[in-house]
Amino acid sequence: xxxxxxxxxxYPVGLFSQLDPNGRDTWLMGEPIRVAIDGEGNPLVTxxxxxxxxxxxxxxxxxxxxxxxxxxxxxxxxxxQPGRRLVEVGVVRVRCSPLRAVENFLDxxxxxxxxxxxxxxEPHTExxxxxxxxxxxxxxxxxxxxxxxxxxxxxxxxxxITTEYMYRVPAPTCSVLYKTxxxxxxxxxxxxxxxxxxxxxxxxxxxxxxxxxDDTPMTDLIHFQQTIFLQxxxxxxxxxxxLLPLDPGMEIPTRADLTSVAYRRWLKRHNYTYxxxxxxx
Amino acid sequence: xxxxxxxxxxxxxxxxxxxxxxxxxxxxxxxxVALWRSASGRATASADRCPHRGMRLSHxxxxxxxxxxxxxxxxxxxxxxxxKIPAHPGLTPPETIRVVTYAVAxxxxxxxxxxxxxxxxxxxxxxxxxxxxxxxxxxxxFIEAAAGVGMNADGFLSPADAPSGLCLLLxxxxxxxxxxxxxxxxxxxxxxxxxxxxxxxxxxxxxxALSTEGAGA
Numbered sequence: 001x002x003x004x005x006x007x008x009x010x011y012p013v014g015l016f017s018q019l020d021p022n023g024r025d026t027w028l029m030g031e032p033i034r035v036a037i038d039g040e041g042n043p044l045v046t047x048x049x050x051x052x053x054x055x056x057x058x059x060x061x062x063x064x065x066x067x068x069x070x071x072x073x074x075x076x077x078x079x080x081q082p083g084r085r086l087v088e089v090g091v092v093r094v095r096c097s098p099l100r101a102v103e104n105f106l107d108x109x110x111x112x113x114x115x116x117x118x119x120x121x122e123p124h125t126e127x128x129x130x131x132x133x134x135x136x137x138x139x140x141x142x143x144x145x146x147x148x149x150x151x152x153x154x155x156x157x158x159x160x161i162t163t164e165y166m167y168r169v170p171a172p173t174c175s176v177l178y179k180t181x182x183x184x185x186x187x188x189x190x191x192x193x194x195x196x197x198x199x200x201x202x203x204x205x206x207x208x209x210x211x212x213x214d215d216t217p218m219t220d221l222i223h224f225q226q227t228i229f230l231q232x233x234x235x236x237x238x239x240x241x242x243l244l245p246l247d248p249g250m251e252i253p254t255r256a257d258l259t260s261v262a263y264r265r266w267l268k269r270h271n272y273t274y275x276x277x278x279x280x281x
Numbered sequence: 282x283x284x285x286x287x288x289x290x291x292x293x294x295x296x297x298x299x300x301x302x303x304x305x306x307x308x309x310x311x312x313x314v315a316l317w318r319s320a321s322g323r324a325t326a327s328a329d330r331c332p333h334r335g336m337r338l339s340h341x342x343x344x345x346x347x348x349x350x351x352x353x354x355x356x357x358x359x360x361x362x363x364x365k366i367p368a369h370p371g372l373t374p375p376e377t378i379r380v381v382t383y384a385v386a387x388x389x390x391x392x393x394x395x396x397x398x399x400x401x402x403x404x405x406x407x408x409x410x411x412x413x414x415x416x417x418x419x420x421x422x423f424i425e426a427a428a429g430v431g432m433n434a435d436g437f438l439s440p441a442d443a444p445s446g447l448c449l450l451l452x453x454x455x456x457x458x459x460x461x462x463x464x465x466x467x468x469x470x471x472x473x474x475x476x477x478x479x480x481x482x483x484x485x486x487x488x489x490a491l492s493t494e495g496a497g498a
Binding site: 109110112113114122125126127234235238239240241245250251252253254255256 | 329330332333334335336337340349350351352353354366367368369370372378
């Protein structure tokens with residue numbers, strides 16, 4: 001599919017803290033781009049023909065658009081709460097559709113098999129019913145009341161607990177996860193997945209976190225998240241077809257997959273099809 | 282060349298390379314399959330794609346008499362039907378959820394599989410026994426050229442200059458690769474087995490060199 005429907009969206013293209021005056025060459029939806037910092041400390045992203053792309057800086061990352069975004073980047077109000085540790089996890093390149101990377105992030109049923117003894121373990125495999133909706137006003141996919149038993153839900157967790165989650169898809173290649181926060185039961189930890197679509201079948205995944213955790217060393221927080229994503233990568237690079245099928249028939253969803261069903265429906269409705277496969281193809 | 286292997290037996294692996302509870306990818310003509318052996322010892326070839334989320338089943342795991350997908354643990358019987366969806370332990374999976382399975386036969390230490398309904402039994406090894414398998418980065422034609430002799434209709438080839446008692450069983454893997462099963466006389470001793478292995482290694486290098494030259498020409 002083409003990128004027309006997604007061209008006016010914002011995409012992460014690098015960490016603001018790691019900008020380099022010489023620039024770093026990368027791609028955005030098949031177009032070569034250069035991500036640099038100008039003399040005044042502002043990010044400068046140029047496209048293949050040297051044109052300057054729209055940029056903004058938020059959640060530790062530089063965001064760029066190939067088109068003319070008519071909206072600000074989605075809000076994450078919790079990101080501005082005092083007392084949170086902001087964790088720049090870095091980047092993991094995955095040879096998969098950017099949409100498949102997001103869909104995997106929305107999935108909990110794989111925890112016992114892919115993140116064994118960390119995010120899940122047999123025989124605690126059951127996915128209880130949860131709620132999924134497309135919130136029309138915000139135009140976002142939301143899954144709430146998601147519960148799962150986890151042997152080690154976070155670096156700060158000791159022993160198994162039933163963790164509660166909320167998932168949000170505010171942009172076609174981004175997801176925000178709200179998760180039970182072991183040290184502060186009244187708050188949610190925020191874990192995001194920002195995906196840079198390099199091509200329809202290659203993406204750079206930039207996870208980012210805003211946590212209440214004053215004790216765990218930063219290195220351990222980063223390693224924990226990288227371990228999880230490398231486990232996911234072994235799945236994402238071995239799915240057939242590589243592109244995410246948006247029409248029914250190719251794959252078989254169950255009740256546990258309702259978030260994925262809503263995400264696919266929302267993508268199709270908006271013509272967010274870069275990285276997707278349609279029956280007509 | 283094996284241009285159309287639909288309905289004919291393909292030597293997908295040596296029995297000794299597929300122990301109980303193991304799963305591996307294999308090719309039958311243009312299809313990739315998940316080849317696995319159950320706890321009781323039965324070999325099965327299933328389509329290499331879980332119908333749930335498209336994950337390769339050859340990355341999965343075997344428990345008892347079933348193959349499970351590594352992604353969400355959906356498990357499949359030797360007949361192909363889905364037995365269990367761990368996210369919904371109380372649910373009996375509908376009959377419609379299944380993976381295609383292929384005919385498998387095992388004899389003389391070789392696992393054979395076929396797409397479609399093969400006529401008759403796979404060929405016998407007639408006094409030969411499997412030694413090892415080698416994947417060669419060259420199409421069958423280059424192996425024939427390197428060996429100085431053609432492959433017969435059953436896929437067997439006896440290299441002209443190799444030690445006597447050496448026979449190769451070839452299987453086209455597509456994309457310019459060939460799976461070579463090395464066979465040797467049943468009574469061959471250790472030194473003959475080592476010599477055969479070295480001869481095949483030399484043949485592999487010659488075939489790959491021819492393939493590289495061919496690609497560069």
